[in-house]
Amino acid sequence: MILSPTRExxxxxxxxxxxxxxxxxxxxxxxxxVFEFFVRKLPGNRNFLLAAGLEQVLDYLEGLRFTPEELDxxxxxxxxxxxxxxxxxxxxxxxxVWAMPEGTPFxxxxxxxxxxxxxxxxQLAETRIIxxxxxxxxxxxxxxxxxxxxxxxxxxxxxxxxAHGDEAGLLSARTSYLAGFDGSSNVLAGMRxxxxxxxxxxHSFIQAHDGEFAAFExxxxxxxxxxxxxxxxxxxxxxxxxxxxLARKLAADGIAIQGVRIDSGDLGQRAADVRxxxxxxxxxxxxxxxxxxxxxxSVQALLAAGAPIDGFGVGTRMNTxxxxxxxxxxxxxxxxxxxxxxxxxxxxxxxxxxxxVFRRFDADWRMAGDTLAxxxxxxxxxxxxxxxxxxxxxxGPSPALTTVRDYARAQMARMPETxxxxxxxxxYPVEVAPTLQALARQVDSRPV
Amino acid sequence: MILSPTRExxxxxxxxxxxxxxxxxxxxxxxxxVFEFFVRKLPGNRNFLLAAGLEQVLDYLEGLRFTPEELDxxxxxxxxxxxxxxxxxxxxxxxxVWAMPEGTPFxxxxxxxxxxxxxxxxQLAETRIIxxxxxxxxxxxxxxxxxxxxxxxxxxxxxxxxAHGDEAGLLSARTSYLAGFDGSSNVLAGMRxxxxxxxxxxHSFIQAHDGEFAAFExxxxxxxxxxxxxxxxxxxxxxxxxxxxLARKLAADGIAIQGVRIDSGDLGQRAADVRxxxxxxxxxxxxxxxxxxxxxxSVQALLAAGAPIDGFGVGTRMNTxxxxxxxxxxxxxxxxxxxxxxxxxxxxxxxxxxxxVFRRFDADWRMAGDTLAxxxxxxxxxxxxxxxxxxxxxxGPSPALTTVRDYARAQMARMPETxxxxxxxxxYPVEVAPTLQALARQVDSRPV
Numbered sequence: 001m002i003l004s005p006t007r008e009x010x011x012x013x014x015x016x017x018x019x020x021x022x023x024x025x026x027x028x029x030x031x032x033x034v035f036e037f038f039v040r041k042l043p044g045n046r047n048f049l050l051a052a053g054l055e056q057v058l059d060y061l062e063g064l065r066f067t068p069e070e071l072d073x074x075x076x077x078x079x080x081x082x083x084x085x086x087x088x089x090x091x092x093x094x095x096x097v098w099a100m101p102e103g104t105p106f107x108x109x110x111x112x113x114x115x116x117x118x119x120x121x122x123q124l125a126e127t128r129i130i131x132x133x134x135x136x137x138x139x140x141x142x143x144x145x146x147x148x149x150x151x152x153x154x155x156x157x158x159x160x161x162x163a164h165g166d167e168a169g170l171l172s173a174r175t176s177y178l179a180g181f182d183g184s185s186n187v188l189a190g191m192r193x194x195x196x197x198x199x200x201x202x203h204s205f206i207q208a209h210d211g212e213f214a215a216f217e218x219x220x221x222x223x224x225x226x227x228x229x230x231x232x233x234x235x236x237x238x239x240x241x242x243x244x245x246l247a248r249k250l251a252a253d254g255i256a257i258q259g260v261r262i263d264s265g266d267l268g269q270r271a272a273d274v275r276x277x278x279x280x281x282x283x284x285x286x287x288x289x290x291x292x293x294x295x296x297x298s299v300q301a302l303l304a305a306g307a308p309i310d311g312f313g314v315g316t317r318m319n320t321x322x323x324x325x326x327x328x329x330x331x332x333x334x335x336x337x338x339x340x341x342x343x344x345x346x347x348x349x350x351x352x353x354x355x356x357v358f359r360r361f362d363a364d365w366r367m368a369g370d371t372l373a374x375x376x377x378x379x380x381x382x383x384x385x386x387x388x389x390x391x392x393x394x395x396g397p398s399p400a401l402t403t404v405r406d407y408a409r410a411q412m413a414r415m416p417e418t419x420x421x422x423x424x425x426x427x428y429p430v431e432v433a434p435t436l437q438a439l440a441r442q443v444d445s446r447p448v
Numbered sequence: 449m450i451l452s453p454t455r456e457x458x459x460x461x462x463x464x465x466x467x468x469x470x471x472x473x474x475x476x477x478x479x480x481x482v483f484e485f486f487v488r489k490l491p492g493n494r495n496f497l498l499a500a501g502l503e504q505v506l507d508y509l510e511g512l513r514f515t516p517e518e519l520d521x522x523x524x525x526x527x528x529x530x531x532x533x534x535x536x537x538x539x540x541x542x543x544x545v546w547a548m549p550e551g552t553p554f555x556x557x558x559x560x561x562x563x564x565x566x567x568x569x570x571q572l573a574e575t576r577i578i579x580x581x582x583x584x585x586x587x588x589x590x591x592x593x594x595x596x597x598x599x600x601x602x603x604x605x606x607x608x609x610x611a612h613g614d615e616a617g618l619l620s621a622r623t624s625y626l627a628g629f630d631g632s633s634n635v636l637a638g639m640r641x642x643x644x645x646x647x648x649x650x651h652s653f654i655q656a657h658d659g660e661f662a663a664f665e666x667x668x669x670x671x672x673x674x675x676x677x678x679x680x681x682x683x684x685x686x687x688x689x690x691x692x693x694l695a696r697k698l699a700a701d702g703i704a705i706q707g708v709r710i711d712s713g714d715l716g717q718r719a720a721d722v723r724x725x726x727x728x729x730x731x732x733x734x735x736x737x738x739x740x741x742x743x744x745x746s747v748q749a750l751l752a753a754g755a756p757i758d759g760f761g762v763g764t765r766m767n768t769x770x771x772x773x774x775x776x777x778x779x780x781x782x783x784x785x786x787x788x789x790x791x792x793x794x795x796x797x798x799x800x801x802x803x804x805v806f807r808r809f810d811a812d813w814r815m816a817g818d819t820l821a822x823x824x825x826x827x828x829x830x831x832x833x834x835x836x837x838x839x840x841x842x843x844g845p846s847p848a849l850t851t852v853r854d855y856a857r858a859q860m861a862r863m864p865e866t867x868x869x870x871x872x873x874x875x876y877p878v879e880v881a882p883t884l885q886a887l888a889r890q891v892d893s894r895p896v
Binding site: 008009011012013014015016017018019020022023024026027029033035070073077079119123126127128130131132134135138158160161162163164165166167168169170171185186187188190191197198199200201202203204205207208211218219221222223226232233234235236263264265316317320321322325326327329332333336337341342343344345346347348447 | 456457459460461462463464465466467468470471472474475477481483518521525527567571574575576578579580582583586606608609610611612613614615616617618619633634635636638639645646647648649650651652653655656659666667669670671674680681682683684711712713764765768769770773774775777780781784785789790791792793794795796895
C-alpha cells in the first residue's frame with residue numbers, strides 16, 4: 001500500500017537515461033536504435049537459463065508514459081530544459097520487439113529480447129527491461145532446476161516473505177509456476193494469474209491453542225477437504241503418534257487428515273520416522289510435506305536418500321536465487337541509424353548488429369546446438385526470436401500462463417540430460433555464424 | 449505499470465494466514481497476541497545488522513484492509529465460509545507496535561519489532577512484515593558496510609536494474625541512503641524521498657555517436673554543471689588523453705568537465721593511469737568515479753591499494769545483498785491471551801514473552817553489550833524498542849529520512865571497530881536476563 005501513487009512510474013529508471021535523453025534532444029538525435037538483452041556468460045553453477053519476464057516487459061512498454069505530476073517534478077528539478085521536458089509529454093513506446101518466448105532455455109551471448117525503436121524510447125526503457133528480465137529469468141531457472149530434482153513430487157512456492165519486496169514475491173509465484181511448480185502460497189498471485197494456491201498452518205496457530213491436538217482438530221474441522229497439519233512445533237514424533245486417535249474422531253464426522261508438514265530438523269530422517277508411525281497406525285493416505293530452506297540440491301539429496309516425502313515447500317532460496325542472485329546481463333546498443341555498433345570495453349565486448357538465434361534439434365527433437373547469427377541470416381534450425389510487438393502494440397494476445405508452462409515443460413524435455421542436470425560441466429554448444437564474425441571485424445575497423 | 453490495480457493488496461500474503469483466520473473465526477479466537485520479528489542468528493559474514501523497513505511496515509499496517517473486489521474473489525474461491533469473508537470487510541489494524549528506530553544496529557535473537565494486537569490482525573500481517581523488514585535490513589546492513597569501507601568517498605546506489613523487481617530497487621535507494629550513501633541513480637526514489645540523484649552516461653550514448661569525443665562534447669554542453677563522462681567504451685587511456693583538448697574547447701564556453709567514469713578492467717590500475725594522464729594535462733579537478741560489480745570488499749581493497757578513486761557506483765551486489773541474500777528471520781508468537789508462548793522446534797526454539805533490549809554504553813558512549821530481557825524489566829542501559837504505534841495509529845510523525853540517516857551514522861560511530869569492520873570474529877556480547885530465562889523454563893514446563 002505504501003507506494004501506489006507513484007510506484008509504477010516511468011521514473012523508476014536511472015537518472016542517466018533522462019540526462020542522455022536531454023542530450024539527444026539538444027542534438028535532435030532520435031534515429032532508429034536496436035538494443036538487445038543478453039547474458040554475457042552463464043553463472044558457474046548453471047548449465048542453462050530459462051527465459052522469463054517478457055509478459056511484464058510488454059505491459060511496461062505498452063503503458064510507458066509520463067504523468068503531468070512527473071513532468072512537473074522534472075521541470076522543478078532544474079536539471080532539464082523546459083523544451084525537453086515538454087517533449088516527454090507525448091513520449092510513447094512505438095517500436096518493435098522480437099523475443100524468445102517465455103520458457104525457452106538460452107545460453108551466453110544469446111539475445112532473448114531485441115528492441116527496435118526511436119533512440120529515446122529504446123534507451124529510456126533500459127533500466128526496467130533489465131530489472132524485469134533478469135529477475136524472472138533467475139527465478140524461472142532456479143525453479144526449473146528444483147523441478148528437475150523432483151520430477152514427480154508436489155512443489156509449492158513458499159517464498160513471498162523472504163523475496164526482495166512485493167514485486168519479487170509476486171513474480172516469483174508466477175515464474176516458478178511457469179517453470180513447473182504446482183502452485184504457490186501467494187494469494188495475490190492466485191487472484192491475478194489463477195495460479196493454484198496451497199497452504200498449511202504456522203507454528204503460531206499451534207502455539208495459540210492450549211495443546212497441538214486441539215489446534216489440529218480445529219483446523220481440520222474448519223478445512224475438512226484441505227488440511228495439512230504442522231507437526232514439528234514441540235515434538236514431531238509425538239505429534240505423529242497422536243494423529244491416529246484424532247483421525248478416528250474426525251472420520252466419524254467424515255473428515256480426513258490430508259497431510260502433515262515438517263519444517264525443522266533432519267527432514268529425511270523425520271519424514272521416515274513419521275511415515276513409519278503413520279503407516280503403522282493405518283494412516284497411509286496422509287501425505288508428508290516438508291519445508292525449511294530447501295533448494296534443488298537439498299531436494300535432490302533427500303530423494304536420492306529415499307526420503308518418503310510427497311511434496312516440498314520451496315521458498316527463500318528459490319525466490320532470492322541465493323546461489324546466483326544476479327546475472328551478468330546487459331541491454332546493449334547493437335545498431336544505430338542503420339550502422340552496427342559494439343562496445344569493446346575490457347572483458348565486456350559484445351556482438352554487434354541485429355541478431356537471431358537458430359537452434360538445431362536431432363532426430364529425436366533433442367537440442368543439438370545453437371548458432372548466434374544475424375537477423376537476416378537463413379540458417380538450419382529453428383529461429384528462437386519472434387516478433388511480439390510491432391509499432392508499440394502486441395502482435396497478438398498473450399498466451400495463457402498455463403500455455404507458457406506447457407511450452408516450458410516441452411522445451412525442458414528436449415534438453416539433453418548433460419545440461420538438464422544440476423551439476424555443471426561441458427557448456428552447451430553455441431556457434432557464432434561467419435556473417436556475424438565478419439560484421440564484428442568490420443565494426444572494429446571503423447575509427448572511433 | 450503492470451500490477452497497479454491489485455498489487456498493494458492485503459492479499460499479498462500467504463494462503464495459510466487466511467485459512468488460519470478462518471479457523472480462528474470458527475472458534476471465535478481473537479484474544480490479544482504478541483508477535484516479535486527477530487533474526488535467529490547472524491549470517492557468518494556479518495558482525496551486526498542495521499534495522500530498516502519500519503516506516504514501510506507502519507504504512508502497511510495503517511492501510512491494511514480488504515477491498516470489495518478482494519472479498520468477492522475470496523468468496524468465489526470456495527475456500528472460506530461466507531460469514532468469515534463478511535467479517536473481513538471491517539478488518540483494520542488496531543494494535544500497538546514497539547520497534548527499534550530505523551538505523552539501529554542489532555544482533556541475533558533481539559526483536560526489532562513487537563506487534564500487540566487481536567490475533568487475526570497480528571497474524572495476517574506476518575508475511576508482509578517479514579517481506580519488508582528482511583529486505584530493508586539486508587540492504588541497510590550491506591550499505592553500512594560499504595560506507596565503513598570508504599568513510600570519505602562519494603557513494604552512489606546504482607543497483608535498480610539488477611534489484612529483484614521494482615520495490616527492491618526503490619527500497620534499496622531509500623535504505624542505502626539511510627545507511628550512509630550519498631545518493632542514488634533511481635529517479636523515482638529522488639522524487640519520493642528527496643534523495644540526491646546522480647548519474648553519468650551509458651555506453652550506448654557513446655556508441656550512438658560517431659566518435660566518443662563528439663559524445664563527450666554533446667553531453668557536457670547539455671549538462672554544463674553535472675557531467676561525468678564514461679571513458680571505457682573503446683580504450684580508456686586514449687579517451688583520457690583526449691580530454692585535454694576537449695576541456696580547453698569547453699572552457700572557452702565556461703563549461704568544465706566534472707568527472708570521468710571507468711566501468712571495466714582493473715579499476716585500480718585504470719584509475720591510476722587515468723589520474724596520471726589527467727594530472728599531467730592539468731586536469732586535476734576532474735574526479736574519477738568507478739563502477740562494475742563493486743561491493744564492500746572490492747571497495748576496501750581498491751582504497752587499501754591507494755587507488756585514486758573519488759567515488760564509487762555500487763549496485764548489483766548491494767541491491768541483491770549477494771553474499772547474504774536472506775536472513776534467518778522470523779515473526780513469532782510470543783504471547784497469547786496473557787500467557788507467554790514459545791516454539792521448541794529442533795534448532796529453531798525462540799525466547800518467549802514480550803521482550804525489550806537494553807544496550808549499555810561505556811564512558812565514551814561506545815556500545816558495550818546488550819541484554820535481552822522482558823518488556824517490564826528495568827535494567828541498566830538504554831531500552832531500544834520504543835512505542836511507535838498505538839491503537840493502529842502512529843504515535844507521532846515519522847522522522848525525515850535525513851534524520852534517520854543522521855541517527856544511523858551516530859549509532860555506527862558508537863560501534864567499536866571490532867564489529868564495525870568487514871571481517872567477522874568475536875560476536876558482540878548479548879546476555880539473556882535471568883527473568884527471561886526463568887520464563888522460558890516456566891513455559892517449557894507447561895504441558896502441550
